[in-house]
Amino acid sequence: MSQVSPYPVALSTRRLAAQSGWSLGRLTEIWEYRELLYFLIWRDIKVRYKQTVLGAGWAIIQPVLTMVVFTIFFGRLAGMPSDGIPYPVFSMAALVPWTYFATALSSGSQSVVGSQHVISKVYFPRLIFPLVSVLGPLVDFGIAFLVLIALMFWYGILPGAAVLWLPALLLLSILTAAAGSVWLSALNVQYRDVRYVVPFVIQLWMFASPVIYPASHVPERWRTLFFLNPMAGVIEGFRSALVGGSSPGWITLVSAAVVIVSLVAGAAYFHRLEGTFADRI
Amino acid sequence: MAGAPVIRAEHLGKRYRLGARGRQSSTAGDAIAAAASRLLGRLRIGRSTEVSDDILWALDDLTFEVQPGETIGIIGRNGAGKSTLLKILSRIMEPTTGFAEITGRVGSLLEVGTGFHADLTGRENTYLNGAILGMKRAEIERKFDEIVAFAEVDRFIDTPVKFYSSGMYMRLAFAVAAHLETEILVIDEVLAVGDIQFQRKCLGKMNDIARHGRTVLFISHNMEAIQRLCSRGMLLDRGRLMASGSIGEVVTKYRATERRLVDIGRFNARGRSGTGWARIRDLRLVDIAGRPVPGRPAEEDLTFVVDLELHNASMVGASLRGLILELVIHSDQGQPLVSLMSIDDEGVELPSAAGCRITATLSGPTFLPGRYRLNAFLGIPYREHVDEVPDALEFEVLSPVHPWRPYELHSSRQIVCRKASWTCTVDAPFAGASVP
Numbered sequence: 001m002s003q004v005s006p007y008p009v010a011l012s013t014r015r016l017a018a019q020s021g022w023s024l025g026r027l028t029e030i031w032e033y034r035e036l037l038y039f040l041i042w043r044d045i046k047v048r049y050k051q052t053v054l055g056a057g058w059a060i061i062q063p064v065l066t067m068v069v070f071t072i073f074f075g076r077l078a079g080m081p082s083d084g085i086p087y088p089v090f091s092m093a094a095l096v097p098w099t100y101f102a103t104a105l106s107s108g109s110q111s112v113v114g115s116q117h118v119i120s121k122v123y124f125p126r127l128i129f130p131l132v133s134v135l136g137p138l139v140d141f142g143i144a145f146l147v148l149i150a151l152m153f154w155y156g157i158l159p160g161a162a163v164l165w166l167p168a169l170l171l172l173s174i175l176t177a178a179a180g181s182v183w184l185s186a187l188n189v190q191y192r193d194v195r196y197v198v199p200f201v202i203q204l205w206m207f208a209s210p211v212i213y214p215a216s217h218v219p220e221r222w223r224t225l226f227f228l229n230p231m232a233g234v235i236e237g238f239r240s241a242l243v244g245g246s247s248p249g250w251i252t253l254v255s256a257a258v259v260i261v262s263l264v265a266g267a268a269y270f271h272r273l274e275g276t277f278a279d280r281i
Numbered sequence: 282m283a284g285a286p287v288i289r290a291e292h293l294g295k296r297y298r299l300g301a302r303g304r305q306s307s308t309a310g311d312a313i314a315a316a317a318s319r320l321l322g323r324l325r326i327g328r329s330t331e332v333s334d335d336i337l338w339a340l341d342d343l344t345f346e347v348q349p350g351e352t353i354g355i356i357g358r359n360g361a362g363k364s365t366l367l368k369i370l371s372r373i374m375e376p377t378t379g380f381a382e383i384t385g386r387v388g389s390l391l392e393v394g395t396g397f398h399a400d401l402t403g404r405e406n407t408y409l410n411g412a413i414l415g416m417k418r419a420e421i422e423r424k425f426d427e428i429v430a431f432a433e434v435d436r437f438i439d440t441p442v443k444f445y446s447s448g449m450y451m452r453l454a455f456a457v458a459a460h461l462e463t464e465i466l467v468i469d470e471v472l473a474v475g476d477i478q479f480q481r482k483c484l485g486k487m488n489d490i491a492r493h494g495r496t497v498l499f500i501s502h503n504m505e506a507i508q509r510l511c512s513r514g515m516l517l518d519r520g521r522l523m524a525s526g527s528i529g530e531v532v533t534k535y536r537a538t539e540r541r542l543v544d545i546g547r548f549n550a551r552g553r554s555g556t557g558w559a560r561i562r563d564l565r566l567v568d569i570a571g572r573p574v575p576g577r578p579a580e581e582d583l584t585f586v587v588d589l590e591l592h593n594a595s596m597v598g599a600s601l602r603g604l605i606l607e608l609v610i611h612s613d614q615g616q617p618l619v620s621l622m623s624i625d626d627e628g629v630e631l632p633s634a635a636g637c638r639i640t641a642t643l644s645g646p647t648f649l650p651g652r653y654r655l656n657a658f659l660g661i662p663y664r665e666h667v668d669e670v671p672d673a674l675e676f677e678v679l680s681p682v683h684p685w686r687p688y689e690l691h692s693s694r695q696i697v698c699r700k701a702s703w704t705c706t707v708d709a710p711f712a713g714a715s716v717p
Contacts, residue, residue, distance in 0.1 A: 047398055278374045
C-alpha cells in the first residue's frame with residue numbers, strides 16, 4: 001500500500017530558528033489571523049463593562065464628567081479662552097479623540113505583559129495584542145462621538161464641510177496610538193518601568209496637546225514645534241472640523257509622516273523581540 | 282520510511298541563563314548595571330565572558346525527524362526539556378541554536394482553556410478559545426454542536442463559565458482543543474483533566490486523532506497512556522536525546538535509566554543557585570541509628586540531616602545567624618507537598634558559628650509509598666537566596682512494615698497520611714437511644 005498524503009493541499013514549510021537582524025517579519029500573517037483579532041477585540045468590548053451597573057453607560061459618563069470638570073475649572077474658574085466656542089463643546093471636541101488616544105495607549109503599552117499567560121501557551125503573531133488594545137477603544141470613541149454631536153446640536157452648532165477630514169484625523173490618532181503601543185508594549189516586556197512611566201507620559205502629553213486650551217493660545221514662534229505633536233494636529237483638526245476655530249497647518253502632515261516612520265520602526269523592534277517574549281515574561 | 286518528514290530538527294538547542302531566567306533585566310536600572318558590567322568586561326578581556334555555571338541548556342543539540350502520521354511520545358523526567366521542545370515546535374519560543382523545519386499547521390495544546398474568560402458564556406468561550414488555538418470561525422461554527430455534546434455542557438452553554446464546576450470547565454476546554462484540525466498536534470499532558478470517566482473519553486478521542494493520519498507529539502508521565510497512543514518514542518534527559526525508536530523500547534529504556542540515573546538518597550547540588558556565602562554541604566535522610574538511607578517505611582518518622590557551612594565568610598559577618606533553612610518535599614511529579622522551616626514553632630535558630638548540623642524530623646506516618654524529592658533553601662525569605670538547591674535529595678517512602686491502617690495504601694494518590702487527634706462525643710438525645 002502506497003503512502004498517500006492525508007492532506008489535500010500542498011503545505012508550506014516553515015523554518016523555526018533564532019531571530020537575527022531587523023525585519024518586519026511577515027506582516028501578512030496578521031491578515032491570516034484577522035478572525036482572532038476580531039474575536040479578541042470583541043472579547044475586550046464584551047468584558048469591559050461586565051458586572052458594572054451602568055454597563056456601556058460608562059463610555060458616555062467618563063468623557064461627559066471630564067468635560068463638566070474641565071468646564072468648571074478651566075472654562076469658568078481659570079477663564080481659559082476657547083476661540084469663542086462654548087467651553088463645554090470646546091473641551092468635548094478635544095476630549096473625544098484624546099480619551100480614545102489615552103485609553104488606547106495605556107492599555108496598548110500593557111497589552112503584551114498583560115497577556116503573559118496566553119503568550120507562554122500558544123502562538124499567534126504577538127503584534128495582535130497591541131492592535132487589539134488600539135482598536136478596541138474605538139467603540140467607546142463612537143459612543144462619545146455621538147454624545148459630542150448631541151452636545152453640538154444642543155448649542156446649535158453645525159459642522160462645515162471640513163467634517164470630511166475627520167476620518168483622516170481619526171486614522172492619525174489610531175496610528176499614533178499604535179506606534180506608541182507597539183514600542184511601549186515591547187519595551188515593557190524587558191523594562192517593567194514602562195508601566196510607571198506611561199501614566200506620566202499620558203498626563204504630560206495631554207498638557208502638550210490643545211485639550212484644555214486652544215492652539216491659538218500657543219505663542220507663534222512655538223507653533224511649529226507644538227504641531228509636531230501629532231495629537232495636537234488631531235485635536236485641533238477635530239475641533240476646527242466640527243465647531244470651527246483655528247485649523248492645523250501643513251505641519252500635521254510632517255507629524256503624520258513621523259508617526260508612520262515610528263510605527264514601522266516600532267513594528268520592526270517588536271518583531272525583533274517577539275521571539276523572546278515567552279522567555280522574558 | 283519514505284517521503285519527506287513533516288518535522289525536521291537539526292542541532293536544536295535552547296539556552297537559559299540561570300538566576301536571570303524569566304526576569305532578564307526587568308528594570309531599566311538592572312539593564313544599565315548589566316550594560317556597564319558588560320562594557321567593563323569587554324574592556325578588560327576583550328569580549329564578554331559568560332560564567333558557565335549560570336547557563337543551562339534546556340535542549341542540547343537535538344536532531345530528529347518525524348514522518349507524516351506518526352504519533353510520537355516524548356518521555357523524560359521533569360526538567361528534561363520536553364516542554365521546551367514542544368514550545369519551540371509550536372513557535373512559542375525560539376531556539377538558541379539550530380533550526381526545525383515544519384510542514385503544515387501546528388496546533389499546540391500545552392494547556393486546555395487558554396484565553397478562557399470567566400465572565401463569558403460557554404458559547405462565547407468556545408469561539409474565543411477556538412480562535413486562539415487557530416481555528417477559523419466557520420470551522421468552529423461547523424463543529425460547535427459536536428464540541429458541546431462532547432463536553433456534556435449543553436444545558437449550560439449560555440451560562441458564564443465562572444458558574445461552571447471545575448469538571449464542566451475542563452470538559453469544555455478539552456472539547457474545544459480536541460476538535461482542532463491542524464496537520465500537526467503538539468500535546469502536553471492535557472489528559473489529566475476531569476474525572477476518570479472523562480479522562481477515558483479524552484484518551485479515546487486522542488486515539489481517534491492519532492488514527493486519522495495526523496502527526497501527534499505527546500508528552501505525558503502516564504506511561505500506560507503514552508504506550509497506547511504513540512507508535513514511536515523519544516527519550517530526553519537534561520536536554521539531550523537519549524533514545525528514539527519504538528515506543529515499547531523507549532519506555533523500557535526510560536524505566537531502566539530512571540532507576541540508574543538517580544542517586545537516590547544522595548545529596549545532589551547540580552541545580553544550586555544563590556549568593557553562596559553560606560552553603561548546604563550535605564543533606565541526607567537517616568534511619569533511627571543515624572545512618573544515611575535511600576528510603577524509610579511510611580509509618581516511620583522522616584529525619585533529614587543537613588550540614589551547613591560558611592563558604593565565603595569574609596563577605597558578611599562570619600555567622601550563620603539570621604539565616605533560615607527551608608526544606609520542601611515534592612511529589613515525583615513536582616507537586617509541592619510540605620514545607621518545613623527552621624523558624625517554625627519548635628524550630629531552631631542557626632548559630633553564630635562557621636558551620637552546624639541541623640536535624641529536621643517529620644513525625645510518621647508521612648506519605649504514601651513512592652518517590653519524593655526535597656528542595657532545600659538557605660537564606661532570608663523574600664530578601665536573599667543564599668543557597669537554593671532544587672531536587673537536592675530524592676528519597677523513597679517504602680511500604681509500611683507495620684501498617685497503621687487495616688486497608689491498603691493506594692500509591693497512585695499522592696497524598697500525605699498523618700495521624701490526627703480524634704475525639705468522639707455523643708450528644709444527649711443520642712445517649713438515651715442506645716441499643717439496649
